[in-house]
Amino acid sequence: MARRYGVIGCGGAGVNRHLSNAVSHPKLSVRAVCDLDETVARDTATEFGLAAYTDAREMIESEKLDAVSVATPPGTHHGVVTDIAPTGVDILVEKPFARTLANAEEMLAACEQSGSAITEINNQLFRPLVRWVTERVQNGYVGDVNAVISYVGVNEAAGADTVKADWITQIDGERFGEDMEHRIYLTRNFIGNITDASLVDSVTEIEGLPYDTAEATALVRAGDASGYLTMSFRSSCPNVFLIIGSRRTLLMDMSSRIAITLDKPDGGSELLQGNIEKVMEILSQSAKRAGIHARTVALRKLADFGVTLDGAYATSGHYQQLSELARGDPDQMTVTPDDIRNNAMAYERIIDEITAEK
Numbered sequence: 001m002a003r004r005y006g007v008i009g010c011g012g013a014g015v016n017r018h019l020s021n022a023v024s025h026p027k028l029s030v031r032a033v034c035d036l037d038e039t040v041a042r043d044t045a046t047e048f049g050l051a052a053y054t055d056a057r058e059m060i061e062s063e064k065l066d067a068v069s070v071a072t073p074p075g076t077h078h079g080v081v082t083d084i085a086p087t088g089v090d091i092l093v094e095k096p097f098a099r100t101l102a103n104a105e106e107m108l109a110a111c112e113q114s115g116s117a118i119t120e121i122n123n124q125l126f127r128p129l130v131r132w133v134t135e136r137v138q139n140g141y142v143g144d145v146n147a148v149i150s151y152v153g154v155n156e157a158a159g160a161d162t163v164k165a166d167w168i169t170q171i172d173g174e175r176f177g178e179d180m181e182h183r184i185y186l187t188r189n190f191i192g193n194i195t196d197a198s199l200v201d202s203v204t205e206i207e208g209l210p211y212d213t214a215e216a217t218a219l220v221r222a223g224d225a226s227g228y229l230t231m232s233f234r235s236s237c238p239n240v241f242l243i244i245g246s247r248r249t250l251l252m253d254m255s256s257r258i259a260i261t262l263d264k265p266d267g268g269s270e271l272l273q274g275n276i277e278k279v280m281e282i283l284s285q286s287a288k289r290a291g292i293h294a295r296t297v298a299l300r301k302l303a304d305f306g307v308t309l310d311g312a313y314a315t316s317g318h319y320q321q322l323s324e325l326a327r328g329d330p331d332q333m334t335v336t337p338d339d340i341r342n343n344a345m346a347y348e349r350i351i352d353e354i355t356a357e358k
Contacts, residue, residue, distance in 0.1 A: 002029040003066040003326055008056045008080060010035040010044040013094050014071030017123075021319040022069070023048060027326035031063040056080055060087045067325050070094060073167040074177065078103040081118070085110035090117040092325045096181040096347055097340050099172060104344035108337050117330040120340050122185045123317025124254070130186070133243065133252050133259055137190050142245025148190050148227040149242040150183055173351040176216055176231055184346045185339070187220060187227035190243050196221045197346040199353035218350045
């Protein structure tokens, strides 16, 4: 039997990620939406043929819901979750889960007390390319992971259409506050639970940029492994992860959806210092060819590099996590309360330091 489901927050993520996936899910019966803006709630409900509410708890109790998504701005997650947890509803929370570890703990405690299952959107873990790389890291293909270097660049000059919702400029860390969680959980996926996190560099006050901070690099540690997380809003460099192991190095380009294997220990330094132009040329050529593999992941050899092409990106991480919510079994949820705690700890420390730099 399909579980009765509703969405709290009718913004971009609520409608385009949660609601649009839920209405096509055979194990979810979408009943209602909720938004503080009555007009937005009513318009969204009318579009999808649902009931509209402005009070989340009222929606859950009136519609007898089994599960909900919380897709409101990050600063409201704590209040929403602690308010609705006593109903016993299962909850999928959009990232970032909470601004502080203390808030996250209170949200988790409220759900534990009521018996509500709760998990957080870590949607990029479900991308086919990420899963392919994860399998190889876990089976020892790269050896011991020594470091993960990640870089994502977005060119957001004033007026660029990539600038997102108004609330982003109002939260701590601005775009870093919205997007850093992706860097954290993806890095954790390869190095393990983070024991320490700090900001090591930042660039501020770039003319034409709508944010106070233009670029930031954070350092996280997990045992003997380190992760360097750089986000820049003054360049258009692709979204890449370099996983440096004792046996091999993997370069995962999430923009072009391909991975490159270098069969040399600590090959990342060679890629970064000597061959990056060649690597980017291979990435570009391979990405074009990937179009003919619409539903497959192909493995090829180009010169000294193994290239993996991800042509199955249509798989939605939100849909996969909604599937977990539909099952209602916390033991089958990919992102556990301990994962949420570790994400929240690293997120709080990094965003605190970014905010202090302003």
